[in-house]
Amino acid sequence: MNFNKSYSPLKAGFIFCLVLSITGCQKKSANEAQEPEKAIAPKPSVNLNQVADTAKTKMVWIKGGTFQMGSDEPEFPDAKPVHAVTVDGIWMDEHEVTYGQYAEFVKATNYKTVAERALNPADYPGVPADKLVPGSAVFSTPAQKVSLDNPLQWWQYIPGANWLQPQGPDAHTDTKNLKKLPVVQVSYEDALAYARWAGKRLPTEAEWEYAARGGKEKQKYYWGSELKPGNKWVANIYQGNFPDKNTGEDGFLGVAPIKSFPANAYGLYDMEGNVWEWCSDFYRPDYYRQSPAKNPPGPADSYDPEEPNVVKRVQRGGSFLCSDQYCIRYKAGSRGKGEVTSSSDNLGFRCVRDKVN
Template sequence: MNSMTFVSLFLLLVCLGCTSSSQQRHTSDPSDAVAVCHVGVIPSRFARVQQDSLVRKRGADDANMVLIEAGTFQMGSVSFPDAQPIHEVSLRSFYMDEHEVTNAQYAQFVKETGYVTVAEQPLDPKEFPGVDPAVLVPGSAVFTPNNDISGLDQPLQWWTYVPGANWMHPEGPDSSIKGKESHPVTHLAYQDAAAYAKWAGKRLPTEAEWEYAAKAGKHTTEPYYWGNDKKEDGKWLANIFQGKFPASNTLEDGFETTAPVGSFPPNAWGLYDMEGNVWEWCSDFYRADAYSLNDSKANPTGPKDSYDPQEPGLVKRVQRGGSFLCNDAYCERYKAGSRGKGEVNSPTNNVGFRCVKDID
């Protein structure tokens, strides 16, 4: 299942998206592109976070981690059917990386372990009878702006499978992460993120942990985790898509693709990029009905299996937070309480992760 799964999915036109609810699929409602977009009050996001109010810890990968203290919150959103019903969840304390795992951090992991990601692995033509062997080469999907589209329900109009694209070569074999060491690592399948977390002595967050940390003590119906507006004092509060999707990004926030971690203000608990930049893998299997099935109000870990009515044959995990491709006209799944989803073996250049660590 590794790279072969991804290529086969792509060939079957089911792979990709900005991962709103799926890092890759079509949806009948483009404003809720779950499929293609990856388908306490905070008075000012630009106010300095009181560093003495944050308890920090270094992970085995030397990453700063923030103590997320135990608490209870209302999980979900009235704006998205698969994020209902809103329900009360209680969580024990845990540590969370203050930002997404970077290229430099992932490079250290690969250096020490020799790990090979899904996008780099060779494919066996015997696994794909009838498919041109020339197509069956390691690679990954890269967002490609397109001004000539027939609608927002066909994500392959702006996604291209690029041979040689992987975490070290985000746009293809001629590209590099040199100079982008502080950008979030991308082109990772779920198992690639989980492998790093295990090496670092951590794990991937549950979606309940992720949402609790993103809300940072707020019980709100505001559209964004920080409040009502996408900008403050004329400055964008997250790395998302400005302009006409997918044709032209006006780059008002300063970034065409990923931004260095910490480029935008942290939330009240000192966590960066909890909306925008890259989608983040969570450990939960994705089910559209997960919240109605949930019978645990304390430290939930999600359903026991995956089921997406749009694509029932694919195994998906939850992704959270949106990416640099999300905006209100196309992919709203970066908004507060919303859920993304992604096929576990389908990496793209707008998906990454951060880790959490249990408290001994």
């Protein structure tokens, strides 16, 4: 089984697969070619004012210290070697950035996320221009058991899917509870734009792991040594048979509202499961071999041997789709990765500050 997978859907691949299903990849001759229609994304079905939230996020002071970073479990070769790291103290958001908070940012700046922007045909060779509709990746439960070797069987590219309508314009959006949910469908660029507007920044990978551990060392999970301590689920992950049958034993089939599960010893919520969280570091599987011992900033560039020409940043914590059958990267010290312009309905972020004014 693909225990160590950390799959981040790439927009180009999803659009291309969408076109294959629609057009059968039929090519027109030069004489038959017509002027492509302008691609128009579906209009958002949710009003910003319905989800705006002026409440400030509580930030928790994380005292600096030294810890053992990484994992020695064989499933995580990119988290080796385990090494001592010292980080300075920081202020960290106690929970992921919510829809309400992101709506305040969008209202103030008129910012458009990557998933809302028109697509450049030059970036998608072979895809007809009239099929290049802005959108994003959405998890879709297969009707039956499928092979775990092809994630495209449970991911779909949905035109019009974005942060304000995470499952797409045709899906029902519960505006009453939306502001309490972590914002998703945000790319690295989108997360960074919010952080700068808020006078904050994204955490480094070392800061994130140090905070997630909550002062605990040599634990299998960030919350302790047992997956289900006291026979209670303490994180929003996937139960059942992935990806076709989610039993929802933890109370949620998708994203959970903030603070639905206990905080760690530092007062931080959902540092594991729920939604993946962007970190500022470029991703390289070999970085830990030469990582600085104090305040490592991440490598100078990105390299993933599985996709060597794709720029990626680190993602941490896993999501509601992480399963002991497929992706176990909610485990302590494990790493995720994502292409910097991609987004999905299980990907969010939180911010940090070096000081609070």
